[in-house]
Every structure is written in structure tokens, then in C-alpha cells.
Amino acid sequence: MARLHEYQGKALLAQVGIPTPSGRVAATPDEARAAASEVGGPVVVKIQAWVTGRAGIGGVRFADTPDQAAALAAGMLGMRAGGFQVDRVLVEQKLDIQREFYAGIIVSDRARAPVILFSSRGGTGIEEISQEHPDAVASLPIDIELGLTDYQARNLVRRTGVSGKLQSDLADLLVKLYQAARGWEARAAEINPLVLTRDGRLVAADCRITVDDYAVFRHADLGITFARELDRPPTVLERIAYAVEEGDYRGTFYFIQMIDEFQRGERVVGFHGAGGGGSMMSMDAVINEGFRIANFVDTSGNPPASKVYRAARIILSQGPIDGYFGSGSGVASQEQFHSARGLVKAFLEEPLCVPAVIRLGGNAEDKAVEILERVNGHIPAPVEGYKKDDSPQFCAQRLSALMAANTPPDEPPQGRTPPSAQRPYTFATVTGGEVTFDHAVCCHCESKVCIQECVPQILTLDDDGCPVLSISTEEARRGRCIECLACDIACYFDGARGGFVELPIPGLEAYRLQRQP
Numbered sequence: 001m002a003r004l005h006e007y008q009g010k011a012l013l014a015q016v017g018i019p020t021p022s023g024r025v026a027a028t029p030d031e032a033r034a035a036a037s038e039v040g041g042p043v044v045v046k047i048q049a050w051v052t053g054r055a056g057i058g059g060v061r062f063a064d065t066p067d068q069a070a071a072l073a074a075g076m077l078g079m080r081a082g083g084f085q086v087d088r089v090l091v092e093q094k095l096d097i098q099r100e101f102y103a104g105i106i107v108s109d110r111a112r113a114p115v116i117l118f119s120s121r122g123g124t125g126i127e128e129i130s131q132e133h134p135d136a137v138a139s140l141p142i143d144i145e146l147g148l149t150d151y152q153a154r155n156l157v158r159r160t161g162v163s164g165k166l167q168s169d170l171a172d173l174l175v176k177l178y179q180a181a182r183g184w185e186a187r188a189a190e191i192n193p194l195v196l197t198r199d200g201r202l203v204a205a206d207c208r209i210t211v212d213d214y215a216v217f218r219h220a221d222l223g224i225t226f227a228r229e230l231d232r233p234p235t236v237l238e239r240i241a242y243a244v245e246e247g248d249y250r251g252t253f254y255f256i257q258m259i260d261e262f263q264r265g266e267r268v269v270g271f272h273g274a275g276g277g278g279s280m281m282s283m284d285a286v287i288n289e290g291f292r293i294a295n296f297v298d299t300s301g302n303p304p305a306s307k308v309y310r311a312a313r314i315i316l317s318q319g320p321i322d323g324y325f326g327s328g329s330g331v332a333s334q335e336q337f338h339s340a341r342g343l344v345k346a347f348l349e350e351p352l353c354v355p356a357v358i359r360l361g362g363n364a365e366d367k368a369v370e371i372l373e374r375v376n377g378h379i380p381a382p383v384e385g386y387k388k389d390d391s392p393q394f395c396a397q398r399l400s401a402l403m404a405a406n407t408p409p410d411e412p413p414q415g416r417t418p419p420s421a422q423r424p425y426t427f428a429t430v431t432g433g434e435v436t437f438d439h440a441v442c443c444h445c446e447s448k449v450c451i452q453e454c455v456p457q458i459l460t461l462d463d464d465g466c467p468v469l470s471i472s473t474e475e476a477r478r479g480r481c482i483e484c485l486a487c488d489i490a491c492y493f494d495g496a497r498g499g500f501v502e503l504p505i506p507g508l509e510a511y512r513l514q515r516q517p
Helices: 006-015 029-039 066-076 126-132 150-158 164-183 213-218 236-246 276-288 305-315 336-349 365-373 392-405 449-453 473-480 486-494 508-515
Strands: 023-026 043-047 060-063 089-093 097-108 113-119 137-141 186-197 202-204 207-211 252-257 268-274 295-300 323-328 356-359 383-386 424-428 434-438 459-461 467-469 499-502
Touching: 006 164, 006 207, 023 029, 029 043, 029 066, 029 089, 043 066, 060 066, 066 089, 097 126, 097 164, 113 126, 113 150, 113 164, 126 137, 137 150, 150 164, 164 186, 164 202, 207 213, 236 252, 236 305, 236 508, 252 305, 268 276, 268 305, 276 295, 276 323, 276 392, 295 305, 305 336, 323 392, 336 356, 336 365, 336 486, 356 392, 365 383, 383 392, 424 467, 424 473, 434 486, 449 459, 449 486, 486 499
Parallel strands: 268 295, 268 323, 323 356, 356 383
Antiparallel strands: 023 089, 043 060, 043 089, 097 113, 097 186, 113 137, 186 202, 186 207, 252 295, 424 434, 434 499, 459 467
């Protein structure tokens, strides 16, 4: 999910007509002073960080003058709030509050619909309010085809004991809140507290909006560059991985680093899962075997081989891991040979110098394990493939045994690189990759295995017996080439090695060079 800061959320609320306090965000004490001067009275200065309980850590303070606001901002900017360093504060009008409410729209997996919640009490967590004052809370699933109607909103507010003009005003605000949540595709949009001031105005004193990460690309105006919900700023590798996911809608690739620094011999492994539940179970098996986990990765939902390849390259870029462990649900409804080819390509190009145990349970698992284990003898370290009937615990034990017997080379050998083609035939792929066949080599190939193995069957032979597209290059670039990597891997093992698929990972090479001692 992509969380918005308070000032960003309030800007969206203002666009649909929900009143917010006057003020603006500031990145320096001077900007805070100017913002307070514009407000023209007592202000509140609030750190902008994705943490709860800001007041308890000194992140919400009041000022009577612009100079006081500047002094408060000077103390807040640069402070640590959870895992974040504060780089902005929100300076806005101090409200004269008569009463507090809670209003929220939350997409409920249980209801399979957005659910609106309203409470005639606010200021604290809605869970706490619902436990202590259940009569003050009302909720309603919303039919997304009809939206939230005025009468539904009024009835919702009425159920909490609010009547009269205030009931009507609150209902109108709830309808606008739903419009904001629906318009920006929020998984959650909460105003807490929603306050009634002593002069009779309803104002969103604080808000929290979280946008669905799969909808971020439709809302470039929000300026979201990393749609993940972390308790700290993203690392460089996490940003590189997110760019891969953002640029390829096929399947899921989720990468989170769990250890910052580690050394060889500390039993740190790179973890590559497939499916959330199965991955968590597999992580337990790894931890129970005495390993530490460098990262969490999930490549599921039928990812192409190219996405699995990029995930593996990123995992192997973290530092001196002692092993590579892959395991997921074991019953994944996706062709496991795609994952196998992606892993093999990554292991060849590194080359892999630490043992790997990969559990490829699911469709075509026999073929997947066969492809995976063919890499043995072509890289310095052993790779073992297993199927759904092999438990994660057994696989973790196998990795431990392989690691005990493995001695990584002091200087890793050169990995597989794109060959220098004499007569290149090339075409682009949907994620910016490039497929190259060196016809000077291909014309001597007897197996023509690339034609047979191509999953979408878009390759044919020209008059010289060399592989070419049977479709246009534009069709290939727009996705008819699914980046299955079958031509690349089959050519390496069974062909003349004239074919290669180059798949860029922007920023990764620069990151690795920077980390070199």
C-alpha cells in the first residue's frame, strides 16, 4: 500500500470540499515561520512521518507566534520518528474544538466491499472506541455501483445518536469522503479526529489515506514513487525492486530487506518465496534450521521467467549471503518451469557461488526441477531442486548440509555475459529487454532447440536455417514475446549458444559497483 502524509491527504480532502485547517507544509524553520504568519494566529506544528502517537514523542506542538513555530520546527526537523527521519512539518491553524468524531472508509476483504465507519466519538483509535462505546460506532458496506447515498449516510450518523442539522452536515461530509476514497482508489481513508469547532464548522483535523498500490500508476499527480508500507524509508535495493514490479504487471514481485549488514559465515540466506502463506511457512523452516533471513521475496501470480530472473539477481546483490533458499506454497497454479528458467539464468550470470535449494511445487514441477538442476557443473556451487511432496523443513536441512560442505571461491569466476554477435538478429521485449540470435552461430546449430522450446511459439526458421520471428517485431515488443527465456536457456544447454536474452535492471549495476570494497 502507498501511504500519504497528512498534508497530502488533506489536500485531497480539500479537493472534494471537506474543510481542513488553514496552513501548509514546511521543510525549514523559515518556511514554518512564514506559514504561521499566513495563518495569523495560534498554530499547531506536526511532524510528517508515517507513525502513530506523534504527540507522545513530541511530534505535535502548539505555538502562539511565528517565531515560536520556527523554533518548534527547528527542533522537529531531523528528529527520528520510528524508523523515519523527519524532513517536513505541517503548520496549520489551531482549532477551537467543541466535539470530536471519527469517519473512515476501509476496503474490507471480509465484506468484499468498501465499508464506511462513523463514530460519534473520535480522537482515539476506532478499535478502542468500538470496544468501550459500541453504541457510538456504526458501519455500512457500500455498493460500489450505487455509491454512498445521502439517506444511507444520514441513517449511519443517526444510529450513533446524532440528530438535527449536525446529522445532515456529517452525512454530507461522509458522502464527500467516499468520493475521495473512490476517486483516488484508497484502501483506507480516515479522518480522526473530525472535529466540530465552537463556531459550528466541521473540519478534518487529522487524516490518514492509503492508496491501493496497484492503482498508483493511475494517479501520477500524487507523486508516489514507492507504493509499499514500511516502518522505515526504503533501501536502494527495495527501490530498484519496486521499479521492476512497477514496470511489469505480470505476476507479483515483492522484495523487502530484513538485515542491513552481515558477513560471510553468519548463516544468512537469501529467501525467495512464491505465495504469501507458503512463503511464511517456508521462512519458519529456514529460521528453525538456525538461519538468518536477509530478505523476503514473493514472486507469485504467474510471473514470467524474466521477473523471477530479476528477483534472483536482486537477492544475490544484497551482500555475502551463505545460501539461497526458494520455497512457496507447493501447490502454486503457475508453470514452475518459468521460475526454473529465471533462476537458472540468474545463477549462470552471477555466477552462483553459494548453495541453493529450490522447492518448485506446482504445475509442471518435474520439468522445472529438471531444468533447474541442469545448471550444476556450470556454476561453482551446487543447486538442488525439490517438489511439493518435499517439506520446507527437509529442504532447509538440505541447504544446511550443502552449506557445511561448500567453500565459496575467494575470487568468483566470470559469469555468463551477452556474447558479441557477428550477425545479430535482434528484437525488443515488453520490459525493455532484447533478444539476440547470432546467425553466424545459429546457422551451424543442428538442434534448433530454440524453435521447439519457445513457449508462445513465435519463432521460425529463415531460409538459412536461423531463428527469426514469425510475427512482427512490434507484436513481440508489445507482449507476444512473454520473456519465457526458453530460447536463452535451451540454447545454452542444448544449442550452439548463439542466443541470449538481455534483461536490464535499472540501477542494479551501479548499486553493486558502489558496494564493492
